[in-house]
Amino acid sequence: MLVTGGAGFIGSALVRRLVGAGHEVCTLDALTYAGTRTSLRGVDPHPRHRFVEGDIRDAGTVADVFASFQPDRVFHLAAESHVDRSIDGPGAFISTNVTGTYVLLEAARAYWDKLPGAAQARFRFLHVSTDEVYGSLGAEGAFSEHSAYDPSSPYSASKAASDHLVKAWTRTYGFPAMISNCSNNYGPYQFPEKLIPLTILNTAAGRALPVYGTGEHIRDWLHVEDHASALDLIAAQGQIGATYTVGSRNERRNIDVVRTICAEMDALRPEAAPHDRLITFVEDRPGHDARYAIDPTRLEQDLGWHAHHGFADGIRATIRWYLENVDWWQPLQARYAGARLGVTR
Numbered sequence: 001m002l003v004t005g006g007a008g009f010i011g012s013a014l015v016r017r018l019v020g021a022g023h024e025v026c027t028l029d030a031l032t033y034a035g036t037r038t039s040l041r042g043v044d045p046h047p048r049h050r051f052v053e054g055d056i057r058d059a060g061t062v063a064d065v066f067a068s069f070q071p072d073r074v075f076h077l078a079a080e081s082h083v084d085r086s087i088d089g090p091g092a093f094i095s096t097n098v099t100g101t102y103v104l105l106e107a108a109r110a111y112w113d114k115l116p117g118a119a120q121a122r123f124r125f126l127h128v129s130t131d132e133v134y135g136s137l138g139a140e141g142a143f144s145e146h147s148a149y150d151p152s153s154p155y156s157a158s159k160a161a162s163d164h165l166v167k168a169w170t171r172t173y174g175f176p177a178m179i180s181n182c183s184n185n186y187g188p189y190q191f192p193e194k195l196i197p198l199t200i201l202n203t204a205a206g207r208a209l210p211v212y213g214t215g216e217h218i219r220d221w222l223h224v225e226d227h228a229s230a231l232d233l234i235a236a237q238g239q240i241g242a243t244y245t246v247g248s249r250n251e252r253r254n255i256d257v258v259r260t261i262c263a264e265m266d267a268l269r270p271e272a273a274p275h276d277r278l279i280t281f282v283e284d285r286p287g288h289d290a291r292y293a294i295d296p297t298r299l300e301q302d303l304g305w306h307a308h309h310g311f312a313d314g315i316r317a318t319i320r321w322y323l324e325n326v327d328w329w330q331p332l333q334a335r336y337a338g339a340r341l342g343v344t345r
Helices: 009-020 059-071 081-088 091-111 117-122 152-175 194-203 222-237 254-268 297-303 311-324 331-335
Strands: 002-005 026-028 048-055 073-076 126-131 175-184 184-186 207-213 216-221 243-246 251-254 277-283
Touching: 002 009, 002 059, 002 194, 009 026, 009 222, 026 059, 059 091, 059 216, 073 091, 081 091, 091 126, 091 152, 126 152, 126 222, 126 331, 152 175, 175 222, 175 297, 184 222, 184 311, 194 207, 194 254, 194 277, 194 311, 216 222, 216 311, 222 243, 222 297, 243 297, 251 254, 254 311, 277 311
Parallel strands: 002 026, 002 073, 026 048, 073 126, 126 175, 175 243, 184 216, 207 277
Antiparallel strands: 216 251
């Protein structure tokens, strides 16, 4: 198993799962600001795990990994992924998410073309994407594999472009690829700039809890371990050329997520309660999508996948993980000073 972006949040959860299941795994990661080998603790070092520091835009490095590791499956998660950062600097998102995916696809296709019959037949490439490529929902309905693309941000536009590349390589070259589009993830090892870890750490430190606009934006929250189990299953049993939307039907308004964290912290650290006094409404993000929701029916019915983490238990365990793992997140805070990103003015 080759996992690009395997030192990131979702990628490391997948690597830990695959190594734990007995697979040989190679992690290819450029170790940008959001990637760290400490997210791979427990599997790095491990006899079944190999780590390569490299950029998916570097054709030579990617070709060398394919030649030396000879994977049966590729999980492509390497990407620039934060909407606010894409507003401030879209070029990096186009370079990594579009050009990088192209370079990886071409290296994978060249490798696959030369495989002998049985190895070629079992090779699979899973491109991991986001529900943000579909734009914004109204009050009703949910995204599915049939939803039209309508990206709102430089980030989601770059991911939409990479999705289209993967589809074109399958249709044009017969390349055995699949795509997954997931909802918002949460759980251990998420970089501190994202909503849930930022809120947890700011609450613990007694700092302001920034909430965009009025906090009415709705997201469908998927625990990262449920996501990793879905990716493992899709790569093993999914249909070539198919798209699978991955979500757990856990819709929450952003303000409710923040208040839930505050309530949990009130119970854990009552001396600092009430923590919701720290909530601070700030200027909204430009082009902020109002609502995301995923319909995972295809994944559930065709492959038998189901999410196992309810949001209440999942968020409680996530809060405790951050409070107990200061050694993991504290060094990363130097990479993110907490300044507001994504304000066009």
